[in-house]
Amino acid sequence: MLYKVMGRDVFKDFVKSLISNYEFIGPKRKDKAVHDFVPIKDISELDINYKRTTIPPAKKILFPPDEKLVAYEVNEKIKVRPVVESSEKVLFGINAWDINGMNFLDRFFVTDFVDENYLERRKKLIVIGMDSEPTETNFSPSMDSEYAKDGFDLYITELKDRYFIRINTARGDEILKKYSVTENALVKDFKDYNNYMDNYRKKFKLDVNIKDFYDNFELIYDDDEFWEKVAKNCYSCGSCNLACPTCFCFNVKDDIELNLKDGNKTREWDSCMLPEYGLVAGGHNFRPDKENRLKQRYRCKLKTFLDKFGRYACVGCGRCIEVCLAKINIADNINSIKKEVSV
Amino acid sequence: MVNNLNIEVSPVTRVEGHGDLVINVKDKKIEKLIFRIPESPRFFEAMLVGRKYDEPSHITSRICGICSVAHTFASIKATERAMGIKPTEQTINLRKLIYHHENIQSNVLHVYFLAAPDFFGTGSVISLAETHPEVVDIALRTKKMANDMVRIIGGRAVHPIRTVVGGFTKLPSEQEMLEMRKMLEGSYTDLEKSLEILKTINIPDFERETEYISISNPYEYALYDGNIKSTDGWEIDSQDYLDKISEEVVRHSTAKHCRANRDSYMVGALARFNNNYDKLTDNAKKYAEELGLKAPCYNTFMNNIAQFVEVVHSVDDSIRLIDKILEDGLNEEEAMVDIKPCAGRGVGVVEAPRGLLIHDYTYNEDGRVDKANLIIPTNMNYANIENDMKALVPEIIEKSEDEIRLACEMLIRAYDPCISCSTHMLNVKLVNK
Amino acid sequence: MTLNVKYNNKSNKSSIYVPELARINKIQQISPTEKLFDIVFEDDKNQNNFNFEPGQFVELTVFGLGEAPFSICSNPENKDFFQLCIRDIGNVSGALHRMKEGSKIGIRGPYGNGYFPYEKMRNHNIILIAGGLGLAPLMSLVKYILHHREDYKEVMIIYGAVNPENILFKDDIQYFSSRNDISICVTVDNPDAEWTGEVGVCTKLIPRVDFPVEDTCAVVCGPPVMYKFVIIELEKKNYSSEKVFLSLERRMECGVGKCNHCHIGDKLVCVDGPVFSLWQIKNLKEAI
Amino acid sequence: MSKPKVGIFGITGCGGCQLEILNLEDQLLDLVNAVEIVHFTEAITEHSDNYEIALVEGSITTEHDVERIKKIGDIAKIIVAVGSCAVSGGLNCLKNLYGVERAKELVYGDKKDWIDSIEVKPIDEYIRVDYYARGCPPNRLEIVDIIRSLIIGRKPEIPNYPVCVECKRNGNTCVYDIGITCLGPVTRAGCNSRCPSSATGCEGCRGLIDDPNINAQKDLLAENGLTVEDIINQFNLYNACKKVEAKESSK
């Protein structure tokens, strides 16, 4: 990691040159409730001071909601070809927990089998991180995710009169050199940065006791009463999964055009909270109730990948809490499992 | 040649809905001529009672899928009038814009899909696609353009979502507006080609002077707003429609029949053309002239030509509106105005593609509908269709039964009777006695 | 906590979702609802490189219609073609049942790192317990074992079918019965007038097996409801949970560990399975 | 493969569903190549009683309608109900709430006896229906998907998850976040979340999913300031013929 600082006025020009030289994606206000990461054509559209985004930016770009995987022609001969599309993009202003969410997806999509559709896009994505204001439902410090140590090219932190820049890749370094003027960060800059981070961490109000979850969960697993209470209002709507930066489940469909010649395989986001998720031909459903499904979700988020990758599949962004109209709250539920076991 | 004739066509197809025509001729004299609407009555006036002020536009939109935008706007306008709600200029411009496109969509559908097969002597647009693929291509492209516009501004092509009492729930983006403008400019080539094609068709020569009623205003070729105006020389404020227009339940039909000055009148593209010719764009006037359409025109069959001329006008005027909206700048703040539900009565009058459309609501204090009256263009035309037919049949009585049947069907289709929309349908019956 | 990450992308193609073209060479109707398909790759190179282990499966694409996982049921040492036994139950399977010999399909795979550990099973007695269509994946193992018969001790198949006409691989079963180095016991739920064999669920037959516990392996495959009862019976016999192997079914959309539908705990049926040891399964809540 | 013969019929509806088929601009020519359309009231003159697949728009509201639907039911091998009116009775059912006689009187006054009108019902009350293309209007792409599936011999895939799923895939702001109520959490998706994508609440035109959490939805609407009457009105707009009842609360 290299560390540099950049002046305020330089920063603006830097962003402008990125906008004019790259396909630039950044946060823009969508309506009174949320921001959305969209292609930005002019710096006036960019609004770094965002709090809520519905769909995680990295997931949306790297693993779009629906995506063609294979195209084929069905004639006398059948021709099959892969569809792997990617182009160089700058993703600007993504925060630490969403970068950590992306890091999780990176790991997931290259494990066992490499998913080229994801990987090609990922390789071409220039990631420039910046901190954003946490929402009340954010518990990323509990999940070790409020700070990103990997997964980006540049991470820019706004100090009072200048910007503190962490450079993680050679690509990041080149971009910085090409489009702006920076100076090496000195002791004073580090001091200010540390101060900033101390204060930033204080902004997270929600604390989650995740440490003992691994074993406690197994104890509570068969407590039907507990799970009925937790899942009572669940609509089985999947919003929690779909809005999550680390959820990756998908369905694959084969289709053919009405001309009955051109066909394709596409994938589309799925969710483990939907009843069809565990349904197999012949009508057996491996997870028939919303209680089963919610348990599965918690296990997947908070245990499975601890076993597999040594990390959680949750970065504590709080999106699933915000989007859940049934007010099912993962943070509260982790805490209440602990409580349930402790009394 | 036939002396005695019993024509029954049931249902008359290629009209939106169902209707029956029954003609009995004895010794070359019409004994009975009924245009019957056995369309199932749907009772929208009753369904509206008790509904909250933001619901009637969604409910009445379902009166007719082909002119759902018109119903939506008549409804919204009636409610806004009743409650004293004043939408912003931006809203009105966007409404006019989306309105043009329903008109284009509906007129193109009617001219190409429903009427054109008659002119080219094919049974349907499907056979037309085989005999005249270029015509169908043009129609599909133009229709798609218009539908896309309604989708962009209204959220979907049938039963728009975004247009509500007080304004729009969501605005199109500037980018989308620019794309629309491009599409419109691109459509001129197709309009030129259409003109050449329409020049080649033979329009039956049949004239019957009648009363033509439409809305009218001094500023533009009125579609969205204006006074009610007649070629018989009267003009009234839309709120006073009851002073001139009366409805009557007739035995053979679930659609009510309407009267004004005479015992029947015509509404629709030809009525608008006759009343508002001078407000057409120069380009639209040029097209009208090349197709031999001059105001006033008393040939019902020319209604199709008037519809095409309106398409040209709507394309021109849409470009103007888009430029205006973009010049003023799209402003989220002006998308909606505040609404305070209150008691009151309001009449919303617009020109649906098929003609004058009136919604009249009375609200109670809670902002719920107490009473509703809806007058639908096709209802207004029924009596006139019967009168036209009574004039046409003796003129062609020397022809074969098939020819008579076809001519009658064509005449009905020229009116573009949207039958489902008679909230309150078509079949021509010709049987030898 | 151990990290167990494998980077073993076997495919050297640009996308793991692209199937290879294959041809249905032969179709046999082996029961009212099942057909046996002989499949050969269009490209000889693919056919020569197609090496699978007993218990592995392929993802089969019917172009324009859909894709589904099917276990390979032929002898892994047969390099000329491979076989799938498919029940007509839904879209893909239904379409396959309507297809004619010579039709083209797409194949991805073989998949599944968890196959029947035939090497570990050497010098053991083998009990194979199958219910219904569960016999299909076991057939590949049985055929392998018979090919290397001297490496294994006693071999016994317990097979339960709903009714006599639904018994699969009748020819093979006949052949097995004619050999004296493998025993097979078939039971049906609903016998007909001609049926002279066993009646009832296959679990009933397990207590009768008297292989010594220490050198016996059991292999199980069947419908979801069967496992619980079979495990109870096997546990009564005190078989080591590391010597009991079960092949599981779950919904799969990709077969390569990405779509996640076959997740059970930290295991993926497609990548880590479909065959698991009983020990693994005991540690996976909701597996059974 | 011989082309299947398709008949498109309108019973009592607004014609919007048939129009949505005509609105398939980009696919219309492929469609008429893939199937033989032998009856289409709104678009073609030829009409034939020889069809295998019937797409039916509209609900049953008169004795005459009953005769027509029964005949279609007798002829067609596969019947697809197109649009809310055919699927669930749709908006037309509001008439039932009002009372058939009262409605007749209100609209036709003393001439009400001239009018043939019966209680409104969806078509599956009279004939077997194989597939449902829900929505008011239905999603034209879903209609294409049903037809295409029938041609290639697969079961059309109609979502059984709620609209919220599509909202998320489309990256919409949930309308509850901007103070608007929505029936999305219990309404069957397949419309591509049209209404919420236009910043208005879902009105439930595609009917309920198989296992809706009605209790939770009622709580949610009440929390957002709706009265019991409003809530009933919301549920009833397109589904008045199919009564929504809350299951016993599990509390």
Ligand SMILES: Cc1cc2nc3c(=O)[nH]c(=O)nc-3n(C[C@H](O)[C@H](O)[C@H](O)COP(=O)(O)OP(=O)(O)OC[C@H]3O[C@@H](n4cnc5c(N)ncnc54)[C@H](O)[C@@H]3O)c2cc1C
């Ligand atoms: C490892 C494995 C091996 C299998 N081996 C065989 C076999 O040898 N013979 C056989 O007949 N069947 C086998 N099956 C089951 C077979 O995959 C299903 O019957 C098949 O998916 C049905 O597909 P369909 O499209 O015909 O059914 P539909 O009901 O039309 O579709 C079912 C949907 O569920 C999905 N799905 C994914 N996995 C499964 C699953 N396991 N079961 C059911 N649906 C699934 C399909 O992709 C499809 O979208 C196996 C399944 C697995 C997981």
Ligand code: SF4
């Ligand atoms: S937990 Fe909430 S967001 Fe997730 S499926 Fe249930 S209701 Fe939907």
Ligand code: SF4
């Ligand atoms: S599980 Fe919830 S809190 Fe955790 S990363 Fe996903 S959306 Fe965020």
Ligand code: SF4
């Ligand atoms: S807007 Fe409606 S459909 Fe969309 S997420 Fe919110 S509640 Fe669900």
